[in-house]
Amino acid sequence: MTPLLELRGLTRAYGSLTAVDHVDLAVLPGERHALIGPNGAGKSTLFATVAGTLPATGGNVVFDGHDVTALAESERARRGLLRTYQHSSLFLDCSVLDNVALAVQRVHRVAHRFDRAARRFRRTEAEACRHLESVGLAGRAGDRASALSHGERRQLEVAMVLAAQPSLVMFDEPTAGMSAAETERFAELVERLPDDLTLLIVEHDLDVVFRLADRVTVLHLGRVLATGTPQEIQADDEVRRAYLGSARAEELFTGGL
Amino acid sequence: MERAEAGATEVTRSSPRRLVLAGAVLAVLVAVPVVLGAYPVTTMTRMLAFAVLVLSVDLLTGVAGLPTLGQAAYFGAGAYTAVLVGLHLTSDAMAQVAAGLVAGLVAAAATGWVAVRARGIVFLMLTLAIGESVHQVADTWSAVGGSNGLAGMPPISLFGSPLLASGFVYWWVLAVAIAVFAGVALVVRSPYGRTLRGVRDNEARMRALGYRPALARYGVFCLAGAVAGAGGALWVAQARFVSPGDLGFEVAALALLSVVIGGAGSLWGPCLGAALVLLVRDNLSASIGGHGPLVLGLVFVAVVFLMPRGLAGAGRGKGPRRGRGKGRGKERPS
Numbered sequence: 211m212t213p214l215l216e217l218r219g220l221t222r223a224y225g226s227l228t229a230v231d232h233v234d235l236a237v238l239p240g241e242r243h244a245l246i247g248p249n250g251a252g253k254s255t256l257f258a259t260v261a262g263t264l265p266a267t268g269g270n271v272v273f274d275g276h277d278v279t280a281l282a283e284s285e286r287a288r289r290g291l292l293r294t295y296q297h298s299s300l301f302l303d304c305s306v307l308d309n310v311a312l313a314v315q316r317v318h319r320v321a322h323r324f325d326r327a328a329r330r331f332r333r334t335e336a337e338a339c340r341h342l343e344s345v346g347l348a349g350r351a352g353d354r355a356s357a358l359s360h361g362e363r364r365q366l367e368v369a370m371v372l373a374a375q376p377s378l379v380m381f382d383e384p385t386a387g388m389s390a391a392e393t394e395r396f397a398e399l400v401e402r403l404p405d406d407l408t409l410l411i412v413e414h415d416l417d418v419v420f421r422l423a424d425r426v427t428v429l430h431l432g433r434v435l436a437t438g439t440p441q442e443i444q445a446d447d448e449v450r451r452a453y454l455g456s457a458r459a460e461e462l463f464t465g466g467l
Numbered sequence: 468m469e470r471a472e473a474g475a476t477e478v479t480r481s482s483p484r485r486l487v488l489a490g491a492v493l494a495v496l497v498a499v500p501v502v503l504g505a506y507p508v509t510t511m512t513r514m515l516a517f518a519v520l521v522l523s524v525d526l527l528t529g530v531a532g533l534p535t536l537g538q539a540a541y542f543g544a545g546a547y548t549a550v551l552v553g554l555h556l557t558s559d560a561m562a563q564v565a566a567g568l569v570a571g572l573v574a575a576a577a578t579g580w581v582a583v584r585a586r587g588i589v590f591l592m593l594t595l596a597i598g599e600s601v602h603q604v605a606d607t608w609s610a611v612g613g614s615n616g617l618a619g620m621p622p623i624s625l626f627g628s629p630l631l632a633s634g635f636v637y638w639w640v641l642a643v644a645i646a647v648f649a650g651v652a653l654v655v656r657s658p659y660g661r662t663l664r665g666v667r668d669n670e671a672r673m674r675a676l677g678y679r680p681a682l683a684r685y686g687v688f689c690l691a692g693a694v695a696g697a698g699g700a701l702w703v704a705q706a707r708f709v710s711p712g713d714l715g716f717e718v719a720a721l722a723l724l725s726v727v728i729g730g731a732g733s734l735w736g737p738c739l740g741a742a743l744v745l746l747v748r749d750n751l752s753a754s755i756g757g758h759g760p761l762v763l764g765l766v767f768v769a770v771v772f773l774m775p776r777g778l779a780g781a782g783r784g785k786g787p788r789r790g791r792g793k794g795r796g797k798e799r800p801s
């Protein structure tokens with residue numbers, strides 16, 4: 211099977227600091243792939259480079275059979291390559307519904323229409339409401355996004371990215387700041403997502419990682435340390451040696467976050 | 468619709484009280500020529516035309532988050548075009564407004580692409596430069612009368628009959644102003660209005676959702692140019708005269724001032740601000756010893772300190788205060 215996303219020697223440097231260092235990675239269609247690693251490993255930088263927010267300093271991003279390294283971020287998003295942010299990035303002065311509807315209306319190709327009020331675009335509004343419901347925010351549709359709690363903002367972030375009809379979503383620590391109940395809702399939501407939706411998840415909660423992921427990649431100092439099934443990663447000596455010394459893997463990944 | 472509640476469309480749209488209030492305001496506006504004499508009626512005609520210019524500034528500043536000092540240029544393009552049409556082609560009021568609108572649209576489309584790549588203070592300076600350049604052209608180009616401007620436009624006519632009484636001109640200008648107001652209100656509520664608010668709030672996120680923010684800004688820049696052009700045509704429908712002073716820096720600054728006083732993003736607030744600003748400049752200035760600009764300056768300072776959300780915000784009572792901080796795009800968790 212040809213991978214949906216393939217990184218070939220992807221490199222991103224901030225001046226002399228190489229945050230992402232010749233990363234090779236292949237994510238198969240429909241796969242739930244977790245990316246883990248300690249603070250500063252370069253996970254968020256990798257996402258930003260793949261999404262096109264940051265230009266790569268070397269290597270290639272191949273998405274859906276096309277080299278997208280030179281494409282603008284908005285063009286990659288149009289092709290279905292979407293991501294969420296580690297720190298919520300919302301439209302705070304807009305309503306909760308607007309936040310999700312912005313994602314939907316672009317997909318429905320009505321984002322530049324002004325011949326009717328937005329609420330008259332029933333298909334778009336209904337789709338946006340459905341996505342709000344799926345993350346439990348249906349009751350807050352009319353509130354301003356800035357009125358949401360931190361956990362609710364994380365949920366809204368998830369609804370927004372799924373509403374943009376992605377074929378691959380990169381979640382950057384989606385459950386950071388969510389309550390236990392919200393984390394459970396997120397995990398259930400991910401489990402209910404269509405099988406052909408491909409996910410790449412950065413997550414420090416290893417329970418979530420091992421519950422959701424088919425494969426796990428460990429990143430350390432910008433380099434790929436290991437890739438394998440959750441079982442293989444948990445048992446991997448090199449992973450343990452590289453960071454843990456004798457400590458348990460759980461402490462490494464959760465410590466400091 | 469106000470910026471303060473622009474997001475929360477569902478909750479606020481057309482409550483009965485608002486409809487009644489809007490109906491009452493409309494009735495009073497329509498009754499003006501019946502009740503008042505010719506001089507106050509011409510004053511109000513000018514206010515309405517200026518309010519249309521202010522709406523275009525508000526569309527950019529309040530809805531799309533782009534404070535501008537360039538709209539007087541498109542207002543002027545509309546005004547000059549309408550006078551030229553009136554002088555050489557037809558006195559038909561509809562044709563003149565249509566010509567003014569198209570002139571504003573074309574002028575904005577021709578000059579806007581550079582400006583919309585920037586935002587914030589750079590955008591403001593670019594629009595200022597556009598405004599000053601157009602003013603310079605009008606001031607020196609003899610084909611449009613140079614610094615003397617163009618005078619002697621015949622009275623406008625509707626369906627073949629000239630509108631000689633000031634009251635009829637007022638009603639015509641009022642009708643177009645209401646149509647423009649309704650049009651802008653529709654844009655604000657449309658999916659495109661939502662797109663503009665998104666670009667205003669968090670441009671980076673819009674890009675990550677697949678939008679091209681510069682394109683969205685270019686669209687609204689052209690729309691605002693058309694609105695300002697229509698305003699310019701309405702301005703000369705009453706004045707029957709246009710000069711470079713009608714598109715100078717002062718006009719642009721007063722339009723922006725009206726938006727700030729009225730409350731950026733609200734539509735009726737800036738219209739009220741427009742009336743207030745023209746009243747002080749044209750009517751009260753003489754009676755307060757020519758200190759109109761000083762009074763306007765003081766009003767501006769008072770509004771900024773006492774009513775940060777303008778007249779619209781004050782009329783709204785104790786609504787939720789909106790965060791006005793810059794760089795709201797990236798919200799950090801606790």
Ligand SMILES: Nc1ncnc2c1ncn2[C@@H]1O[C@H](COP(=O)(O)OP(=O)(O)OP(=O)(O)O)[C@@H](O)[C@H]1O
Binds near residue numbers: 227296
């Ligand atoms: N804008 C920046 N300029 C310079 N250096 C940066 C910048 N952003 C990140 N870095 C550095 O790049 C490295 C990788 O950072 P990154 O945020 O990608 O790591 P991460 O794996 O996402 O960490 P965390 O788990 O804390 O989110 C770190 O050493 C960080 O200090």
Ligand SMILES: [Mg+2]
Binds near residue numbers: 253255382
């Ligand atoms: Mg990170």
